[in-house]
Every structure is written in structure tokens, then in C-alpha cells.
Amino acid sequence: MSKITSDLNLYNTADRAVSKFIPLNPGKVGIYLCGATVQAPPHIGHIRSGVNFDILRRWLTAIGYDVTFVRNVTDIDDKILHKAVHEEIPWWAVAMKYERAFSDAYAALNVAPPTYEPRATGHITQMIQLMEKLIANGSAYAPGNGDVYLEVRKLKSYLTLSNQKLDDLLSADDADLTYKKDPRDFALWKAAKPGDPSWPTPWGDGRPGWHLECSAMAHAYLGEAFDIHGGGLDLIFPHHENEIAQSESAGWDFAKIWMHNAWVTTSGEKMSKSLGNSLQVMEILKKVRGIELRWYLGSAHYRSMLEFSFEALEESSVNFRRIEGFLQRAKGLLKSDIQPSISAQFTAAMNNDLAVPQALADISELVRIGNTAITDNDLTTLAKSASEVRGALEILGCDPFDPIFADSSNSKSEILDGLISLALEQRSAARERKDFAASDAIRDSLTALGITIEDTPTGSRWTVN
RNA sequence: GGUCGGAUGGCCGAGAGGCGAGGCUCAGGACUGCAAAUCCUGCUACACGGGUUCAAAUCCCGUUCCGACCUCCA
Incomplete structure (x- = not known):
């Protein structure tokens, strides 16, 4: 194992300050990054997050850490289901189509594949186990309608990441207190609706709520406590607060450092998905x-x-x-x-x-x-x-x-190199006999083809624009 | 209403009490047959009003404007 060669300092959203990074286990770092909800092709804002955390990972590796990097794929959610109806294809086909689009974009920008890239729907078992634990210890409740909720008022530490007070939150317009004990209680699990995909649970058939998957998967791959949890700024509330609520209720320490990347903006505003295709x-x-x-x-x-x-x-x-x-x-x-x-x-x-x-x-x-x-x-x-x-x-x-x-057309570029060298030899000969009209004509022809010539003391170089 | 962030030169973009980050553009120069590339020089900025300080873009108070989140979000 290579030595840790330097002192890294990182900003932690949880305490709004930069402080020295001390790994939970010497020489090792566990990172969980909230990845994409695969319901549309990636735009540059999505990929910025990938690039930022890829740089973090590369740097940690460079200074000697053994990094385990987990980035999930949310392959089940409301938008995916809506899109499936709209495009008249199965929900899983929508998810796979856009998961591939994200993978292609990551690859095109040299964002290294994560150590593990878990899909939400592959971890239903872990989610059910987590819910069982939360219900058993009184943190969550299943009111009988097929939903399972987390009871947020029981948590002293709720909203500490975003520094808000529960009673200051705007109450949701659609808060239905038929089953919820408090309008802010959030769904760990959603009861199946007719036509939607569902999985069996002790509380009825249904599908995961958004937040549950990340707690379950981070736990599965990184354990009860890990070093860094990342994501976009907009995930602080509610997503990350709810992940903390679920995980701490389960008795896990969860993430030590929270890192959030800022947005790519256009006209000063956060990029919206309604902007069309141009920023894909x-x-x-x-x-x-x-x-x-x-x-x-x-x-x-x-x-x-x-x-x-x-x-x-x-x-x-x-x-x-x-x-x-x-x-x-x-x-x-x-x-x-x-x-x-x-x-x-x-x-x-x-x-x-x-x-x-x-x-x-x-x-x-x-x-x-x-x-x-x-x-x-x-x-x-x-x-x-x-x-x-x-x-x-x-x-x-x-x-x-x-x-x-690298340019994939290597065999072609050898031929190209030969041809241009031929032209450059002619040009050198012309320059030696001071026939600048001829030499400039060759250069102009090459320029017109998009080839730039640079004369150096050791000969001429060429580059394709 | 609550919480969080921002405003820096023609443009992009750092910094966070004291030597004008860096890049791009533009102008001039060196080099070159002419170019290109490269190097050098120049273009002296921190939203506004107060305050603290020997010293403020940076800290404090106030103001204006912009943006984000408050159960879809990178």
C-alpha cells in the first residue's frame, strides 16, 4: 500500500466548514455518491457532478488511499413510470435506455466507472430489512394502506444538515393525514397502484420511496459508517436529510462528511429539464x-x-x-x-x-x-x-x-501523416530556394484543409484543427 | 415565512485583512522571409452606504439586486 502523502482538507456541509480529512479506517475511504434517476438523457449539470466527484476520487487515490466509490442508479420512480406510459414501452426499458445514456456520457468525459454501481430495484431485500428494523424499533409505521412512513418528530437530529426547523417548513398542499401521523412524515415505501410495478412486502405490495434506496445501498456496500456522501446541492433537503433520518433511526452512524456540488446555471438560473436538448x-x-x-x-x-x-x-x-x-x-x-x-x-x-x-x-x-x-x-x-x-x-x-x-483512426492518421510530410518536404525545398510564393501556396492549401503549420528550429509541425 | 448561497476588470473565473491568481479577448513588442506557435509588456477590478482597523474585495452593521431548497431534482 502506498503511503498517504499529504494532509487533505475538505468542506463538510454538515458543519459548513473546511476541516482536516481523517478516514474512519486508516488508508481507506468509502464514498457514496447519489447518481442519476435514469428518466432522461444526461445534461451537463448531471455530468458536472460526475466530473467533480471523479476528481475527488482520483486525488484520494493519488495520495495513497484505497477508495471504494459507490454511485447508485435510481431505476424506479414516478417520472420513469410516466415516461414508460408515454413512450409505450416497459418501465425497465426506459430505465435501461437512460442508464446507458448516462454510462456513455460518463465514458465520453473520462469519468471512471464506480467500484460498485447498484441499482435500486436490485436491493429491495435490503430495503425491506431496513424497514423491518425501523418498524420494530418504533421509528417507522405501516398504517395499513400499503405505505410505510418514517415518523420524523421522534428524531432530535432531523434537519440538522440543512439547519432547518420542522415547524418552519412550508406544509405540503397535498398532505393527507388519513394515514400519516404528521404531514412531514415521509414515505419509505409506496403502496402499489394498478398497473405499476411492485414487490411484495409484509405490509403489502409496493415500490420503494426515493430515499430508502440510498440508505439501504450505502449500508450494503459501505457498512454502518463511511467517510463521504456526495451529491448535488439540491439533494440536501429532503433527500439527504431523509437518508440521515432513516439511517440514524436504524442505529447507523452513516456518513461522516457531506459534500455537495453546485449547479451549472444558464442565465443565472439552475438548469431546468424543460430547456430542451441543447445542453445534453x-x-x-x-x-x-x-x-x-x-x-x-x-x-x-x-x-x-x-x-x-x-x-x-x-x-x-x-x-x-x-x-x-x-x-x-x-x-x-x-x-x-x-x-x-x-x-x-x-x-x-x-x-x-x-x-x-x-x-x-x-x-x-x-x-x-x-x-x-x-x-x-x-x-x-x-x-x-x-x-x-x-x-x-x-x-x-x-x-x-x-x-x-486517443483518436481511434490510427491507421488513417499514419497515411495522413505520410501525405502531409510529403507536402511539407516540398514546402521546405521551396523555402530553401527562397521561393516563398510556392511555399506559402502549399501552406495556404493545407490551412484550407484545416491543417495548421508551425515552423520550429527543428522542422515544421502540423496539427489538425 | 424558514434555511442556504451569490454580486470581482471587455469576458470567464480564484482569493477571503497587507505583495493586483490564472485564463480568454484586445493592443504593442521580440522571434519569423511572412505566418503560426511561443515569450515579453499593457488593459489596475471587487454591488451600494456606513463602521472596525495602521491597513478592508476580504471582518461588522444596514441596503439593493440575483439565485437555490422547503417533500420530482446533479
């Missing part, structure tokens, strides 16, 4: 590469709102291409693969609650130093800076040499 991940990937979209989504601090615009995405891509170009040049000059390493500044930034923007400033400085080293033909300095740039990019999931981002 796969639509945006028609305009920029996955590595560039990831660079953009990862570049703001995870707790800051990221105001999306195509202009900002483009300028972020320009910034990334400068770094990428540097690494490509460095690789050519060093005549070997660049070995990733982690700079002290990058470590300091990441340990400060994953201060990626601070890390980006360090990367820019390293690129500048490296580019200057290229001009000075200082290969020692170049090797060091290139190595540190690559190491940082690897943690951010944006290593241009990562095979996941």
Missing part, C-alpha cells in the same frame, strides 16, 4: 471534444455555480489546447513518454478542498516555464515541467495521452 452532453460533444468539455466542467470550484455559455466553453477549450500543444511539443523534443508527477503547488491546491482553479493557475505557470525551456533548449527544465503538467492533468481526468481520448 451528447449534443455539446458535437461541438467540442470530451476532454475539452471535461476541462471546462472541472475548471470552476465544485462548490461554485458555473454559468454556462458556449463562449465560455470555447475560451476554456482554447486554454486547454495551449496546454495540450505544450505537452505534444515536449513529447516530441524529449523523444520519450512524459512521466506524470505531482508538483508541490498542485498538491497544496488540491488539499485545500479541491481548489482546482488554484491548481489551474499553477499549471499555466508550469506551461509558461516549459515553453520558455523549449526556446532555451533546456531539456531538464522541460522534462520537469512537462511531467508536472501531465501529472496534474491526469488527476483532473484530462491527460491528452490517455488512450481514452
Whole structure:
């Protein structure tokens, strides 16, 4: 096992402060991230959460922790059932279709698959066991209509994560007190409605409420207590409060640190699902590469709102291409693969609650130093800076040499390389005999094809735009 | 009504008492046959009004505006 090499500090929503991370078990970290409800294709807000927590996971791994990363799939809920009716296909076909869409989007952005990716419907047994426990110890009740509720007034710690008081909550308009003891009591389990999928329980046939699955699955894969529970800001209440209520009622310590990512916004507002298709991940990937979209989504601090615009995405891509170009040049000059390493500044930034923007400033400085080293033909300095740039990019999931981002058309690019080299030889010959009209004509032709030429002291380089 | 967050230069985006993060754009320069790439220089900002302090973008009080959550939510 590698040594833990640094002191990590993380923000905990539960106490609204950054503090030193101390794992429950030395050398190990358990993380549970609330994943997608698979009822529509992912938009960039969904995937930002995936990217942010992927960076956390990579950093924890880099500094020596053995990370168990669980991200669930909610494959049963009201919207999935509605969509099934609307699309006239079974509910499970809807869930699988969009689960695949999410998996594809994660893969396109180099978000590593979780250690475990449990589906809610695969854990009904664990949910029933949890409900039995909660009913047996008086925390929950089954009033006979097929629903099972958690009695929130019995819990002293309820709403401590969101710092609210039970009586201050707006009461739900549709609160039905026929069966509920209190309007704020929430459903662990919902009685079956005609035509809906259902599973048998001691209290009648039905399906899981939204909150129960995460408590049951986090417990199944990470135990009664684990280090980090993550999700979007909007999950704090009610979802995470209710998870805490269920789990603590069962006598579990549950999550020690709560981390929440902020939204991608448009026009200052939270992205809404009614915006249409334009901000779906796969639509945006028609305009920029996955590595560039990831660079953009990862570049703001995870707790800051990221105001999306195509202009900002483009300028972020320009910034990334400068770094990428540097690494490509460095690789050519060093005549070997660049070995990733982690700079002290990058470590300091990441340990400060994953201060990626601070890390980006360090990367820019390293690129500048490296580019200057290229001009000075200082290969020692170049090797060091290139190595540190690559190491940082690897943690951010944006290593241009990562095979996941490699161009799949390798055999084609060999042919292309040969053809362009041929043209460049002609151009060099023309330049040597000072026939600049001819050499510029070749360059202009290549430019028109989307190929950019750079003349360097050691010859001409080309890149496809 | 309760709870939480935000307002920083042309744009994006950090910071959280004292040297103007960084990027993008733009302008000028170096290099180049000309370009491209790269490097250098410049563009001196923190919503408003008070206060604390030797010193405030940062802390305190007040104000305005924007956003989020309050049982669908990344």
C-alpha cells in the first residue's frame, strides 16, 4: 500500500466548514455518491457532478488511499413510470435506455466507472430489512394502506444538515393525514397502484420511496459508517436529510462528511429539464471534444455555480489546447513518454478542498516555464515541467495521452501523416530556394484543409484543427 | 415565512485583512522571409452606504439586486 502523502482538507456541509480529512479506517475511504434517476438523457449539470466527484476520487487515490466509490442508479420512480406510459414501452426499458445514456456520457468525459454501481430495484431485500428494523424499533409505521412512513418528530437530529426547523417548513398542499401521523412524515415505501410495478412486502405490495434506496445501498456496500456522501446541492433537503433520518433511526452512524456540488446555471438560473436538448452532453460533444468539455466542467470550484455559455466553453477549450500543444511539443523534443508527477503547488491546491482553479493557475505557470525551456533548449527544465503538467492533468481526468481520448483512426492518421510530410518536404525545398510564393501556396492549401503549420528550429509541425 | 448561497476588470473565473491568481479577448513588442506557435509588456477590478482597523474585495452593521431548497431534482 502506498503511503498517504499529504494532509487533505475538505468542506463538510454538515458543519459548513473546511476541516482536516481523517478516514474512519486508516488508508481507506468509502464514498457514496447519489447518481442519476435514469428518466432522461444526461445534461451537463448531471455530468458536472460526475466530473467533480471523479476528481475527488482520483486525488484520494493519488495520495495513497484505497477508495471504494459507490454511485447508485435510481431505476424506479414516478417520472420513469410516466415516461414508460408515454413512450409505450416497459418501465425497465426506459430505465435501461437512460442508464446507458448516462454510462456513455460518463465514458465520453473520462469519468471512471464506480467500484460498485447498484441499482435500486436490485436491493429491495435490503430495503425491506431496513424497514423491518425501523418498524420494530418504533421509528417507522405501516398504517395499513400499503405505505410505510418514517415518523420524523421522534428524531432530535432531523434537519440538522440543512439547519432547518420542522415547524418552519412550508406544509405540503397535498398532505393527507388519513394515514400519516404528521404531514412531514415521509414515505419509505409506496403502496402499489394498478398497473405499476411492485414487490411484495409484509405490509403489502409496493415500490420503494426515493430515499430508502440510498440508505439501504450505502449500508450494503459501505457498512454502518463511511467517510463521504456526495451529491448535488439540491439533494440536501429532503433527500439527504431523509437518508440521515432513516439511517440514524436504524442505529447507523452513516456518513461522516457531506459534500455537495453546485449547479451549472444558464442565465443565472439552475438548469431546468424543460430547456430542451441543447445542453445534453451528447449534443455539446458535437461541438467540442470530451476532454475539452471535461476541462471546462472541472475548471470552476465544485462548490461554485458555473454559468454556462458556449463562449465560455470555447475560451476554456482554447486554454486547454495551449496546454495540450505544450505537452505534444515536449513529447516530441524529449523523444520519450512524459512521466506524470505531482508538483508541490498542485498538491497544496488540491488539499485545500479541491481548489482546482488554484491548481489551474499553477499549471499555466508550469506551461509558461516549459515553453520558455523549449526556446532555451533546456531539456531538464522541460522534462520537469512537462511531467508536472501531465501529472496534474491526469488527476483532473484530462491527460491528452490517455488512450481514452486517443483518436481511434490510427491507421488513417499514419497515411495522413505520410501525405502531409510529403507536402511539407516540398514546402521546405521551396523555402530553401527562397521561393516563398510556392511555399506559402502549399501552406495556404493545407490551412484550407484545416491543417495548421508551425515552423520550429527543428522542422515544421502540423496539427489538425 | 424558514434555511442556504451569490454580486470581482471587455469576458470567464480564484482569493477571503497587507505583495493586483490564472485564463480568454484586445493592443504593442521580440522571434519569423511572412505566418503560426511561443515569450515579453499593457488593459489596475471587487454591488451600494456606513463602521472596525495602521491597513478592508476580504471582518461588522444596514441596503439593493440575483439565485437555490422547503417533500420530482446533479
